[in-house]
Amino acid sequence: MNADAVKKVEKLSDQLDTARDASEATTKQVRHARRTVENVKRTMRRQQKSDSTRRKRAKDRYTKDGKSKAAVELGRRGGTARAKTLTRHQRSALAMKAAKTRWNRH
Numbered sequence: 001m002n003a004d005a006v007k008k009v010e011k012l013s014d015q016l017d018t019a020r021d022a023s024e025a026t027t028k029q030v031r032h033a034r035r036t037v038e039n040v041k042r043t044m045r046r047q048q049k050s051d052s053t054r055r056k057r058a059k060d061r062y063t064k065d066g067k068s069k070a071a072v073e074l075g076r077r078g079g080t081a082r083a084k085t086l087t088r089h090q091r092s093a094l095a096m097k098a099a100k101t102r103w104n105r106h
Contacts, residue, residue, distance in 0.1 A: 005044050012037045 012033050061069055083091065 002044060002047070005040050009037055009040050012040075 016030065016033050016037075063069055063072060086094070
């Protein structure tokens, strides 16, 4: 977290606490302080998210031979996933079509 933002949030939190205890602040001031605290927290969350996405993007996304790691992983799972969704008859029909194609080439 950003040190300045943390200090600002702590200061505003203290102001809210003292305002509640002493009933010194008007409702408008309390609302303003709460909104400011929420805005600072939101800004800090956005910065953390953008930092984490930058780190993810910076990692190696490609294998040694230049292929995308995500595509390689999908390719590994592709045949198995497709086989699970097909019925026995569909798999059989595909196998027969492949065999005919192989035999017709020669």
